Amino acid sequence: MQSNLTIERSKEAQAAQTVRIKPKWHKVVLHIVYYVVLIVFLVFYMLPFWGAVVSSFKSNTEATTSSPIALPQEWSMEGYSGALEKLKTPLLNSLVVTVFGAAGSVFLGSVCAYALSKWKFRLNNVLFIALVAATYLPFQAILIPLLKTVQSFGLYDNIWGVVMVHSIFGMPMCTTMMRGYYAEVPDALIKQAMIDGNGMWQIYRKIVVPNTKLATITTFVFQCTSIWNEMLFALVLTAQGESAMAPLATTVLQGFVGATGVEINQLMAGSMILALPMLVIYIFMGKYLISGQMSGAVTAS
Amino acid sequence: MAAITIKDMSVSYNKGKTFVLDRLNLSIKDGEFCVFLGPSGCGKSTAMYSIAGLLEPYAGQIYFGDTLMTEMDKGKKKTFIPPQERNIAMVFQEYALYPNMTVRENMAFSLKTKKVPKEEIDRLVNEQAEKLELTPLLDRRIAQLSGGQRQRVALGRALVRSPQVFLLDEPLGNLDAKLRDQVRYELKKIQRELNITTVYVTHDQTEAMTMADHIVLLNGGNIMQEGTPNELYDHPANEFVAGFLGTPQINIFDCQVVEKDNGLVLDAGAFTLPVPADTVACLQPYVGGAVHLGIRPADMDLDPNGPITAHVDSIEPLGDAYLIYISLGEKLVVFKYAGEKAPAEEELHLSPNFAKLHLFDPATEARINA
Ligand SMILES: Nc1ncnc2c1ncn2[C@@H]1O[C@H](COP(=O)(O)OP(=O)(O)OP(=O)(O)O)[C@@H](O)[C@H]1O
Ligand SMILES: [Mg+2]
Numbered sequence: 255m256q257s258n259l260t261i262e263r264s265k266e267a268q269a270a271q272t273v274r275i276k277p278k279w280h281k282v283v284l285h286i287v288y289y290v291v292l293i294v295f296l297v298f299y300m301l302p303f304w305g306a307v308v309s310s311f312k313s314n315t316e317a318t319t320s321s322p323i324a325l326p327q328e329w330s331m332e333g334y335s336g337a338l339e340k341l342k343t344p345l346l347n348s349l350v351v352t353v354f355g356a357a358g359s360v361f362l363g364s365v366c367a368y369a370l371s372k373w374k375f376r377l378n379n380v381l382f383i384a385l386v387a388a389t390y391l392p393f394q395a396i397l398i399p400l401l402k403t404v405q406s407f408g409l410y411d412n413i414w415g416v417v418m419v420h421s422i423f424g425m426p427m428c429t430t431m432m433r434g435y436y437a438e439v440p441d442a443l444i445k446q447a448m449i450d451g452n453g454m455w456q457i458y459r460k461i462v463v464p465n466t467k468l469a470t471i472t473t474f475v476f477q478c479t480s481i482w483n484e485m486l487f488a489l490v491l492t493a494q495g496e497s498a499m500a501p502l503a504t505t506v507l508q509g510f511v512g513a514t515g516v517e518i519n520q521l522m523a524g525s526m527i528l529a530l531p532m533l534v535i536y537i538f539m540g541k542y543l544i545s546g547q548m549s550g551a552v553t554a555s
Numbered sequence: 556m557a558a559i560t561i562k563d564m565s566v567s568y569n570k571g572k573t574f575v576l577d578r579l580n581l582s583i584k585d586g587e588f589c590v591f592l593g594p595s596g597c598g599k600s601t602a603m604y605s606i607a608g609l610l611e612p613y614a615g616q617i618y619f620g621d622t623l624m625t626e627m628d629k630g631k632k633k634t635f636i637p638p639q640e641r642n643i644a645m646v647f648q649e650y651a652l653y654p655n656m657t658v659r660e661n662m663a664f665s666l667k668t669k670k671v672p673k674e675e676i677d678r679l680v681n682e683q684a685e686k687l688e689l690t691p692l693l694d695r696r697i698a699q700l701s702g703g704q705r706q707r708v709a710l711g712r713a714l715v716r717s718p719q720v721f722l723l724d725e726p727l728g729n730l731d732a733k734l735r736d737q738v739r740y741e742l743k744k745i746q747r748e749l750n751i752t753t754v755y756v757t758h759d760q761t762e763a764m765t766m767a768d769h770i771v772l773l774n775g776g777n778i779m780q781e782g783t784p785n786e787l788y789d790h791p792a793n794e795f796v797a798g799f800l801g802t803p804q805i806n807i808f809d810c811q812v813v814e815k816d817n818g819l820v821l822d823a824g825a826f827t828l829p830v831p832a833d834t835v836a837c838l839q840p841y842v843g844g845a846v847h848l849g850i851r852p853a854d855m856d857l858d859p860n861g862p863i864t865a866h867v868d869s870i871e872p873l874g875d876a877y878l879i880y881i882s883l884g885e886k887l888v889v890f891k892y893a894g895e896k897a898p899a900e901e902e903l904h905l906s907p908n909f910a911k912l913h914l915f916d917p918a919t920e921a922r923i924n925a
Contacts, residue, residue, distance in 0.1 A: 440649065440651065442647045442648075442649045442650075442651035443651050443653065445604075445607075445609050445638070445645075445647070445651065446645065446647060446651040446653075447653075447664075448609065448637070448638045448639050449607060449609075449638050449639070449643060449644065449645045449665075450639075450664050450665035450668055451639045451665055451668040451669055452639055452668055453637075453639060456668070460664075461653060461655070464655040465653070465654055465655050
């Protein structure tokens with residue numbers, strides 16, 4: 255009886271839908287306008303990117319003479335090999351700084367977040383507010399003292415100095431992010447682990463970290479992108495030699511101005527190479543970043 | 556293995572503004588099975604957390620045997636042994652199983668922390684898994700278990716240890732009736748074998764009656780009564796205790812105490828009962844006034860000359876007995892009849908068991924008769 259009813263109802267619903275979908279001419283026009291506008295914007299938006307991609311595959315002469323958006327007449331890897339040659343050191347430096355800087359800040363942030371979210375102590379809230387405030391600190395404001403500090407450690411123009419600065423300055427952001435995730439770990443788990451004979455840091459290691467792996471990954475990826483794209487610290491804390499870093503290397507690339515003018519193909523190829531690592535990370539980790547939350551990371555309940 | 560003594564313990568969640576537990580005094584003997592019983596929100600879990608050391612009381616002391624575990628004075632910590640050093644095993648209301656581990660790893664976790672040798676851990680875990688029918692599930696992850704299975708894992712995890720004290724917070728709440736009886740039996744047996752002091756929290760009075768050596772009945776943060784299940788059932792100290800224990804609930808009547816023929820009678824309006832001789836003395840102060848009379852459903856019987864005459868409202872068969880709902884004046888009263896056949900009459904004549912009448916002061920709700 256009931257299934258009959260539902261079938262009837264769904265038929266009715268279908269009928270209703272067909273009626274509603276029946277297009278009216280002005281609606282069709284409106285739709286066409288929508289799409290035309292969208293496509294125009296898309297083209298404008300993608301054109302520079304397209305230009306960069308095709309130019310990076312041209313030889314330098316073709317890149318400077320042909321239309322920047324035309325397909326290469328002759329596909330050439332010359333730009334890439336040239337750019338890679340010049341970018342080798344900065345790329346490697348940047349990679350090291352990104353990975354270790356992100357790892358450092360995630361580690362510090364995770365420890366702080368754990369203490370702040372799962373343990374009550376005096377000044378708990380004060381500390382957290384201080385950390386949040388630090389997240390919004392404009393780095394420009396403290397550049398000079400920072401530079402002096404790094405110099406006094408003897409770490410100026412040393413990528414490990416940059417790693418240290420990124421670890422510390424990334425910490426507040428990581429703490430804020432991870433505190434949210436850790437708050438989702440049920441208190442009963444922590445209590446149970448205490449009853450089972452574990453102290454605060456054993457619980458962190460054996461229970462909290464293994465149950466929030468996705469949170470760690472998400473925060474790590476987030477930190478990687480922001481460190482990779484960060485120019486300021488790199489600019490201030492390194493000289494442009496051995497320890498030059500990748501985002502700066504676009505400035506290095508501008509030094510590709512040779513006797514024949516700018517080597518556009520190398521410049522474009524270099525930009526592609528610089529974008530690649532983050533592109534790869536986003537392709538593999540994107541879904542966690544987009545969802546933003548770590549739904550399912552804590553599967554305790 | 557240790558006795559637990561609680562002295563003047565108060566617990567507050569807001570630094571002494573209001574108290575969830577108010578000057579609690581309690582002693583639980585070594586090896587005893589003690590049940591904290593009470594309605595939801597009465598402070599059972601809070602009391603248990605305080606014993607575990609997961610919560611700092613506002614004031615008072617807690618001893619395991621002669622060892623001072625907690626001593627608090629108006630929110631200040633004097634002595635506080637952290638929970639990981641108290642050697643207790645606990646089952647939480649929410650199971651709190653570690654989701655990153657298998658069943659076996661969950662059960663082995665505390666032993667591994669204590670650095671028990673591996674073969675010993677395996678032996679203990681397998682033995683306990685056997686008892687709780689968890690053997691086929693040992694290598695599963697927690698997410699792949701049903702609620703009842705999770706509960707048994709939580710129980711097994713506590714039982715593999717040999718703690719000083721077991722703390723169990725409603726550990727059978729999610730089991731179906733059959734499994735609950737079985738696990739209840741198993742749990743009680745293991746507890747008796749190991750002879751470990753156990754505190755068991757429940758709001759289910761049947762569980763409390765069947766398992767406890769010692770029931771502590773709490774309400775609103777105060778102990779209403781403590782004692783053996785029979786003491787509480789047969790001699791409830793007040794109306795709350797009488798109403799909380801026993802299913803169906805005890806019937807309570809408002810009665811006037813009147814003098815008649817050199818004796819006293821209780822006049823409930825719909826019926827009058829003569830007061831038994833041994834109760835007359837304690838009812839003297841109430842003559843001319845009111846008392847509350849409690850009669851348990853099973854403490855009545857059919858009697859053609861009985862003082863209570865009532866109209867049958869409905870009958871529920873229980874299998875081995877009948878619950879007969881009768882109307883007495885305005886009141887619906889339950890009578891548990893243990894006969895073979897339900898009585899066919901519309902009108903019943905009943906007589907209460909005069910040795911099992913409960914009389915309470917209407918103002919204080921305290922028990923009047925001995
Ligand atoms: N963390 C907390 N903060 C503030 N109040 C709390 C907290 N935990 C419990 N309470 C309050 O303390 C009282 C006792 O709570 P408790 O958890 O001990 O009850 P319970 O007897 O275990 O109840 P149940 O049978 O529902 O588990 C309740 O009124 C509750 O609202
Ligand atoms: Mg509770």
